[in-house]
Amino acid sequence: MEPIISFENFGFQYFSQSKPTLYDINLKIYPGEKVLIVGPSGSGKSTLGHCLNGLIPFSYKGEITGSLKVDGIETKESNIFDLSKKIGTVLQDSDGQFVGLSVGEDIAFALENECMDQEHMKQTVQKVADIVDMGHLLKASPHELSGGQKQRVSFAGVMVDNVDIMLFDEPLANLDPATGKTAIELIDNIQRQYNKTVLIIEHRLEDVLYRHVDRVVVVSEGHIVADMPADQLMTTDMLPQLGIREPLYVTALKYAGIQVTEDMRAGQLETLTLSEEHKQRLKEWMAAGSPHVNQETPEILKVDHLSFQYTKYRKILQDVSFAIHQQEMVSIVGTNGAGKSTLAKVICGFVNEDDGDILFEGHSLKGQTIKERSQVISYVMQNPNQMICKPMIYDEVALGLRLHGESEDAIKEKVEHALKVCGLYQFRKWPVSALSFGQKKRVTIASMLVMNPKVLILDEPTAGQDYRHYTEIMEFLRDLNRQGVTIILITHDMHLMLEYTPHAIVINDGKKIGDGSAVDILTNEEITEAASLKLTSLYTLAQMAGIKDARGFVWHFIDYEREVVRTDEDKAV
Amino acid sequence: MKTKLFDYIERDNFVYNLSGVTKLLCFLLLSFAVMLTYDIRSVILILVFSFVMLHISGIKLRQVKLMMYYTLIFLVLNFVLTYLFAPQYGVEIYGTKHLLFTFNARYIVTQEQLLYQMTKFCKYAAVIPLGMLFLLTTNPSEFAASLNSIGVSYKLCYAFALTLRYFPDIITEYHEIALAQQSRGLDLSKKEKVTTRVSNTFHIMVPLIFSVLNRVEIISNAMDLRGFGKNKKRTWYARRPLKTSDIVSVSVCTAILVGTLLMAAFVNHGRFWNPFVYGWL
Numbered sequence: 031m032e033p034i035i036s037f038e039n040f041g042f043q044y045f046s047q048s049k050p051t052l053y054d055i056n057l058k059i060y061p062g063e064k065v066l067i068v069g070p071s072g073s074g075k076s077t078l079g080h081c082l083n084g085l086i087p088f089s090y091k092g093e094i095t096g097s098l099k100v101d102g103i104e105t106k107e108s109n110i111f112d113l114s115k116k117i118g119t120v121l122q123d124s125d126g127q128f129v130g131l132s133v134g135e136d137i138a139f140a141l142e143n144e145c146m147d148q149e150h151m152k153q154t155v156q157k158v159a160d161i162v163d164m165g166h167l168l169k170a171s172p173h174e175l176s177g178g179q180k181q182r183v184s185f186a187g188v189m190v191d192n193v194d195i196m197l198f199d200e201p202l203a204n205l206d207p208a209t210g211k212t213a214i215e216l217i218d219n220i221q222r223q224y225n226k227t228v229l230i231i232e233h234r235l236e237d238v239l240y241r242h243v244d245r246v247v248v249v250s251e252g253h254i255v256a257d258m259p260a261d262q263l264m265t266t267d268m269l270p271q272l273g274i275r276e277p278l279y280v281t282a283l284k285y286a287g288i289q290v291t292e293d294m295r296a297g298q299l300e301t302l303t304l305s306e307e308h309k310q311r312l313k314e315w316m317a318a319g320s321p322h323v324n325q326e327t328p329e330i331l332k333v334d335h336l337s338f339q340y341t342k343y344r345k346i347l348q349d350v351s352f353a354i355h356q357q358e359m360v361s362i363v364g365t366n367g368a369g370k371s372t373l374a375k376v377i378c379g380f381v382n383e384d385d386g387d388i389l390f391e392g393h394s395l396k397g398q399t400i401k402e403r404s405q406v407i408s409y410v411m412q413n414p415n416q417m418i419c420k421p422m423i424y425d426e427v428a429l430g431l432r433l434h435g436e437s438e439d440a441i442k443e444k445v446e447h448a449l450k451v452c453g454l455y456q457f458r459k460w461p462v463s464a465l466s467f468g469q470k471k472r473v474t475i476a477s478m479l480v481m482n483p484k485v486l487i488l489d490e491p492t493a494g495q496d497y498r499h500y501t502e503i504m505e506f507l508r509d510l511n512r513q514g515v516t517i518i519l520i521t522h523d524m525h526l527m528l529e530y531t532p533h534a535i536v537i538n539d540g541k542k543i544g545d546g547s548a549v550d551i552l553t554n555e556e557i558t559e560a561a562s563l564k565l566t567s568l569y570t571l572a573q574m575a576g577i578k579d580a581r582g583f584v585w586h587f588i589d590y591e592r593e594v595v596r597t598d599e600d601k602a603v
Numbered sequence: 604m605k606t607k608l609f610d611y612i613e614r615d616n617f618v619y620n621l622s623g624v625t626k627l628l629c630f631l632l633l634s635f636a637v638m639l640t641y642d643i644r645s646v647i648l649i650l651v652f653s654f655v656m657l658h659i660s661g662i663k664l665r666q667v668k669l670m671m672y673y674t675l676i677f678l679v680l681n682f683v684l685t686y687l688f689a690p691q692y693g694v695e696i697y698g699t700k701h702l703l704f705t706f707n708a709r710y711i712v713t714q715e716q717l718l719y720q721m722t723k724f725c726k727y728a729a730v731i732p733l734g735m736l737f738l739l740t741t742n743p744s745e746f747a748a749s750l751n752s753i754g755v756s757y758k759l760c761y762a763f764a765l766t767l768r769y770f771p772d773i774i775t776e777y778h779e780i781a782l783a784q785q786s787r788g789l790d791l792s793k794k795e796k797v798t799t800r801v802s803n804t805f806h807i808m809v810p811l812i813f814s815v816l817n818r819v820e821i822i823s824n825a826m827d828l829r830g831f832g833k834n835k836k837r838t839w840y841a842r843r844p845l846k847t848s849d850i851v852s853v854s855v856c857t858a859i860l861v862g863t864l865l866m867a868a869f870v871n872h873g874r875f876w877n878p879f880v881y882g883w884l
Contacts, residue, residue, distance in 0.1 A: 083828055111833040119828045126818055127825035130840075131744045131768050138840035143830040145838050155840070169613060173771065187829065380782045404786040411783050415817070416776070419784070419809040429806075433788035477787065 032102075033058035034195060034227055035082065039096035042081060047092075051077045053252045055096070061194070064221050064228045066238050066260075069249035070273040071496040078249060079199050079231050081105065084113035101194065114140075118188030122200040122494075124180040125172065133159065133175070133183050134168035140191045158190045162216065177366050178209035185216065195227040196220070202234050203494050206365050206522040208562035214240050233496045235269070236277035236567065239298050248272065260297025265290045273498030275525070279571040282587050283308070286315035299567050302574070309575040316577060319586040327356040329392075330516050331377070331407075331485060336386035338369075338376055346372045348540045349386070354485075354518065354533070359511050361519045361527045361548065364537035365562040370520050373537065374487050379403040390485075404430075408478035412490040414470040417477075423449075423465075424458050427477045434481075444480045451510070452476040468499040472506065479510075486510070487518045492526060504530050524563060528552055528588060536561045549588065553581045617848065618660035618736065623746030624753055625849040630737045632856040637729050640863040642876035643722040649859065650729035657732045660740050667735055674731050682724055686716070693719035699879040715879060722876075743767040748839030757837050769818065776814060780807050 037057040043050035051074045059065055069075040080086040081098060088110040098105045101116050121127045130136030134155050141151045159165040162182040172180060181201065188196060198217060202210040218241040221228045232238050235246075239260055246263050248256035250272050256263060263269070269276045276284075280296050288311050295301040304312075331354040338347040346369045354360050364370045375381050377388055379400045388395045390406055411417050420426040427448055431441045449455045452472045457465065462473060471491065478486060491507065492500040508530060511517050519531060527534050527548040534551050536544030544557040551557055552566045572583035613619070618626075637649055664671075685692075693715030694700045701714035747760035789803050826832075867874050872881070 085824055085828070089824060089827060110827050111830050114828050114830050121821065121825055121828075123821050125772075126821035129765065129768070129822060129826055129829075131742070131764065132841075135744055135840045139826075139831070140829040142837050142840055143833055145834055145836055148838060148840065148842060151838065151840055172768075191829070375782070378782075378786055380786070400782070400785045401788055401790070404788065409783065409786050411779065413814070415813055416780050416810050417783050419806040430787040433790075481787070 031060050034061045034101055035059040035229075036099045037096070038098075040081070040098050041095040042077060042086060042092055044090060044092040051092075051252055052081070055254055057247065057254060057257065059227060059229070061227055062221075062225050063244045064218075064242070065230070066235075066243045066246045067229060067231045067249060068233055068235055068246060068269075068274055070233065070498055073249045073272075074252040075231050075249045076199065079119070079197055079229070082113075082195075082229070083117050083119040083197055084108070084110035114193075115191065116193060117195040117197055118191055118193035119197045119199065120181070120184045120188055120201060122203050124177065124184050124204065127184055127187075128172045128180055131171060132168065133164055133170050136172075136183050137164075137168075137186045137190055139187055144191075154190060158186045161189065161220070162186045176209075177204050177206075178212065181205065181213060182216070185220070189220065189224075193226075195229065198228070198230045198232070200232055200494075201230065202232055202237050206562045207237070207524055207564040208559075209365075210234070210237050211240055211564060214238060218242070233274060235274060239277060242298060248274075261292050261295045261301075262297075264294075264296035265292055273496060275497040277567060278525070278587075279567040281591075282312070282568055282571055285587070285590055286311050288312070299570060302571075304574055312571075312575040312583075313577060315590075316572075316583050316586050319589060327358070329353045330356040330358075330390070331518075332389040332392075333373075333377070334387045334389060336373075336376065336388065337384050338372060338381065339384055346540050347376065347383075347537075350537070350540075350542050351386075352535050352542060352545050354516060357511065357514055357516055358533050359508070359517045359519070359531045360533045360535060361521050361531040362535050362537060363520075363522055363527060363551075363561060363563065365522070368537045368561070369540040370537045371489065374409060374489065374518070374520055377403075377487065378407055378409045380409075404481060404483070406483055407485045407487065408481060408483040410471075410474050410478055410486065410488045410491070412493055414467070414474045417474045418462050418470060421461050421463070423454065423460050423462055423473055426462060426473055427480055430477060430481050444482075445476075448476040448479040451479060451513070453506070466499075468495065468502055471503060475506075475510075479515075483515070485516045485518065487520070489520045490523075491519060491521070492523060500526075522563070524552060524566060528566060528584070529591070536563075549581055549584045553584060613742070614661050614740075616659060616661055618656060618740050620843075620846075620848065621740075621852055622749045622843050622845055622849050623741045624749035625845070625852050626737050626741055627746070627750075628853050629856040630733050632853070632860045633733055634730050636856075636860040636863045637726050639874060640867055640876075641719075641722050641726075641874045642863065642866055642871055643718065643725060644876065645863045645866060646722060646725045646729055650725055652859075653729055653732040653736070656736055660736060662735070662739055666739065670731075670735060674727075678724055678727055681727070682720055685720055685723065686710075690716060692716065696875055697877050697879045701879065718878070742841060744839070744841035745843055748842035751837075751839065752842065758832065761831075765822070769822075772818075773811070773815060777807065777811055780810050 035058070037055040040052065040055040041050050042052045055078070067075050067078065077086065080090060082100065084105060086092060087094060087106060094106050100113060103112065103116070105113060128136050129139055137155045137159055138151050141154060155168070156165060159168060162185050164179065164182050164186060167179070175183070201213055201217070205213060214237065217228060217230065220226060230238055243260060245257060246260050247254055248268065256268055264276070264280050277299070279299055279302070280290060283290055283296070288308050290296050294303055333350055333352050336347055336350045337345070339345045350373065362370045362373060372381070376383050379395070379398060395403060418426055420429060424445060427445045428441050431444060446455065446458070449458050452475060454469065454472055454476060462470065465473065492503050495503065504526065507517055519526065521527065531548050534544070534546065534548040535542060536551055536557055538561045543560055544551050544554070552563065553569045555565060558565050566584060568584045568587050569580050572580035577583050633649055633653070637646060640646065690710050691713070694713055696719060697715040699715060703712045703714060705711045743764045747764040751757045751760045784806055789806055795803070871877065
């Protein structure tokens, strides 16, 4: 069979960069295959995608070496429009790529550009919308849709062109775990039913491997370093070394000293087979741990029967109560629109509660303005680019203090201290634009820390970050937490909950439906289902091994990872 | 909510079902009619007509309350200022002087002045509901489609529809950024001096502009990847063929315009209706 995509000694260098982003790529993909492309941020995996769909070299200019053929066409001699007939691309940002004012229009966009007549177009749109289960919402506007629905619309918008190849660029980036799972199922069904060639670029490996993929291509520093089936990839130690997270159950097997082999079929949790010896090993490993203990500290923030609504009929928060203790690290989880961001806004005083009260160290915050509350509670938005407004790092961090009218001497001391805490001291004279995303995130945290808050609320601090940057940000937050700052994270990242926040609060439909340890929540089927979370694969693994106390197994994994593995890393540094 | 201001909500009634171009044409025709004539009878006729249309369209009062409120303030202010600056302009126009009462030598109140100012008041009051009607009842995509059908470049038409598509998003983003900056101590309330407030707004604009630029890149990539700009022409999903009701509407509005012009030319002997010289009937 002829490959449908074939890279031969392919290389690419952006004109704006001094080094090539891709070197010497050799890769063949055959019709009907489903291939996952993984790699850490900056590895070149997105560039690879851009080369395929024609954004390179038509929108992003640069120099191409070697050859890339898509369905027999040499891409550099073709154009973006012809390529878009071969490869349909679903971009990462499902909101930004929603160009139409309604679902029907957005799906029709490619057909409109093809000058299809209206009657024919309406039929096609209806047919394709039905495939992704959006047929009843053709008139809905993007503001009325959830993240998952918007993504379905972008799937349809690409399928409508009847392309042979579908390219998904980080399809899971903005979805909660359960919606992500449905998206992977949908991609799988489309691929099987319509016999498409599917390429998925993603760094959330475990979530993609929920369904079968034929091959995993690993990209690192512009090279392809592995191209093998998932089962085989799991037997290597390559992923953690590159800063990509392995599926948690694979990590657990390795911690327990089990040599993962290809016969175990560890590529998917569903196909994983454990021998009696393996099960015994897992049990022994768990038994070696000590039972988990929690420490109590005084309450710092108490939310008492809080209710909030924008209009009479849209109740956003209903009778929510919980307590957060000093120096805790807490996650607030729930689906998009469940009310978790509103909760944070009420706590910060951006909007006022209709009922109930918020107590800080025992005193009510009622009547305190945003500015007053910001002395003790700080809010860090998801996207640092939305917060940074000064060109220089020092000025950005100093801004809050200057607005409060402090003297320059006092400001200098505080800013330098905050920069040291955030590991940015050596950059203090740099412009913000020279920093990476993770570093910018730190700048926004530093600019909040100078105000010396007792509580720091962060909205999705690690969204869109690969494992290495994720670990970097989270370890930094943990250090801050150890220095006495109470940290509240709004998230739907289950790994983050499990690994970093001993305490998790689950909000669903404006009500609190869970409040306890993250382990308890992620091993509780009822709560995970209601809140669009997933049971952690560790729990399933424990059940497979016949371990009765599956929760205890998850606890042990986390403790083990924290104590044994991280301390080893510290020693190594 | 402010983001709802330009949010198009689909409804099924006579006004909504008209093509976007029809609504634009009617808006322009009636506005010309109102602008050209100073005959309060024609103006009131159009004023009543535009309010009837507003009623038929089913637009809720709360949707336009804020706009109505600002309009009213503007009209009243305009009324007062016109009098303050030119208390005898009516006399100049109509050529007669029917005194009602006197404040002092300069500020007198005449029937002529009252008629002139009432006419002007009604002229503004008639145009504004028409404008609202056009803005609120036109589906931007359908409008883009119909503009394209009368010969405007489709890229230009699409740019217009896209602006309306992303406008609410950008407003939401502005509010988000404003809140985050306020929590750092940025004061946007009226307690602060105007100059400080302006420079504080700047602190919100910088991140907003960067995020808008980022958005533009994503949209243009998404559009390129789906073949926008490939052909010289394109078809429209949202296009509505012109119907009898469209032709009737344009005809009615043309008739109104022609009627007012004829009135001016043959009955009123000029743009002004002058009852003081030619009698009240």
